[in-house]
Amino acid sequence: MKKGLLKKIASIALVSVMAVSVLGCTNKSGTAASDDLSKIKANKKIVVGLSPDYAPFEFKDKQGNIIGMDVEIIKEVAKDLGVQYEIKGMDFDGLIKSLEANKIDVILSGMNPNPEREKSVTFSRGYYDSVSQLVVRKGDAGKYKTVADLAGKTIAVQKGTVQETQANTAKAGTVKALGKTSDCILALQGKKVDAVLLDQPVAMFNAKANADLELADVQIKDTTTKPFAAAMRKNETKLQEAINKTLDRLEKEGKLKSFFNDAVNNVGSL
Incomplete structure (x- = not known):
């Protein structure tokens, strides 16, 4: 058998071994396994x-x-x-x-x-x-008793949160997604939005920390939120x-x- 052919066979065998090694380092989903x-x-x-x-x-x-x-x-x-x-x-x-x-x-x-x-x-x-609850400007809580009362209003949420999904799913007015919770609060205080939807403990904190804000009775809890x-x-x-x-x-x-x-x-x- 010629040397060139022997080298070719050896190369193919090496590639096969490497392929098996790579396959052995993958998980059931087919992606590279890690720990x-x-x-x-x-x-x-x-x-x-x-x-x-x-x-x-x-x-x-x-x-x-x-x-x-x-x-x-x-x-x-x-x-x-x-x-x-x-x-x-x-x-x-x-x-x-x-x-x-x-x-x-x-x-x-x-x-x-x-x-x-x-x-x-x-x-x-x-x-x-937790459930999600609405934060509004002082004196506005009485305006919001149900989600339906948010029709025609602008609600701020933190971008990428469950509250963004909940507000969109509930069709609670126009939803404005912002980067930080603090951005949402500042938008509310600056009258750029009408309300902010937050996790209840976070809503309670912000209402307590800001004398010009208060909690509204509107809460949202959907069956899919874990x-x-x-x-x-x-x-x-x-x-x-x-x-x-x-x-x-x-x-x-x-x-x-x-x-x-x-x-x-x-x-x-x-």
Whole structure:
């Protein structure tokens, strides 16, 4: 057999072995398998993305430190994993993109799982359930008793949130999506919108923190909205199991409730 032919056969065999190796590193969905939990432990750090304008879940104190219920959960997850934690603050609608771009390891930012998000990420078990409530200018609460009363009005929501979907689905007037919760509040105070739809605890905080605002009776809770959960890259089941284990422990110890109550008290002291 000629040398050239032998080399050709050897090359084909090598390519075949490499192909088998690559196929062996894929998961059931056909995408390259990964193990973020092992990477986090090897790096001795978990990088968490959140939008720090969502009190009492994540917000800044007077010194500019990011605090809140979600931050306390992050600390407990890191402790159970035996690693440090790093928080990266960003706009809410950029969180999943950052996760997909490997800029963060986990999202813990008052995020509700929904079918669209579940196409891109894997969620932990839920840790907090809420309804959405309307914030309006002082003296306007009496104008809004039902969603129907929002007809012809402009409602601000934070871009990329469940509230944006809820407002559009309920056909609650004209919906204006803005980058931050604070942008929505400023738009309301500046009379650029008529109301803001927020998760109830966030709505309560903003109504309490701003003397010119108040809560309206209008609440929205749809059957598809799931409790807040942590999000990680698709099919990261090992990391999901680890975070679920921490959340199970925190619930059993009553710490999820205490984290929420402490965060509400911290908001009140600002």
